[in-house]
Amino acid sequence: ETGVTQTPRHLVMGMTNKKSLKCEQHLGHNAMYWYKQSAKKPLELMFVYSLEERVENNSVPSRFSPECPNSSHLFLHLHTLQPEDSALYLCASSQDPGRGSSPLHFGNGTRLTVT
């Protein structure tokens, strides 16, 4: 059971498709995050939204586009992905934006496969 809900749980898409991942947090938190977890690699922070301000990891390709319409919802728009983008995409939220003292609460992720 989690206060962070991600949909869909599984997604298969072709390289020319456009899809979106959705995340919703029911915890009243002020910050939301996207992480990528590839096989045998550490969790990689992709994007952070904090009080409507976006903090971006510069190494994220432009084919990944986040959107945060309000403090409870976060989207990751995907287009023209590559097979190496196949991974588990995790959404997280925290009470205080980005503070190390504010634990992250994760959803169970979307398992993305790019064919």
Next chain:
Amino acid sequence: LAKTTQPISMDSYEGQEVNITCSHNNIATNDYITWYQQFPSQGPRFIIQGYKTKVTNEVASLFIPADRKSSTLSLPRVSLSDTAVYYCLVGDWNAGNMLTFGGGTRLMVKP
């Protein structure tokens, strides 16, 4: 950036105490130390957090020496269900450090 180093894997048996150490030599003054547990196909779950000395909750204890350059997660009397990957996280992006996870420690608990 407070990079962390943990053992890649550990084995234990049911009922034993397990200690997992994380090194973070360049931890900053404002950084907290947070540990997470992750099961396959699930998101990481918060276990415990500390800043200095010792912290204990119903699940684990966290020991942090005075120099804060390392920390040890202690799991008392582990069971098979504690088999998971454990991550140590140090950082505070408000200070310019992204909340970056290390490689984690894969704990295998055997009967």
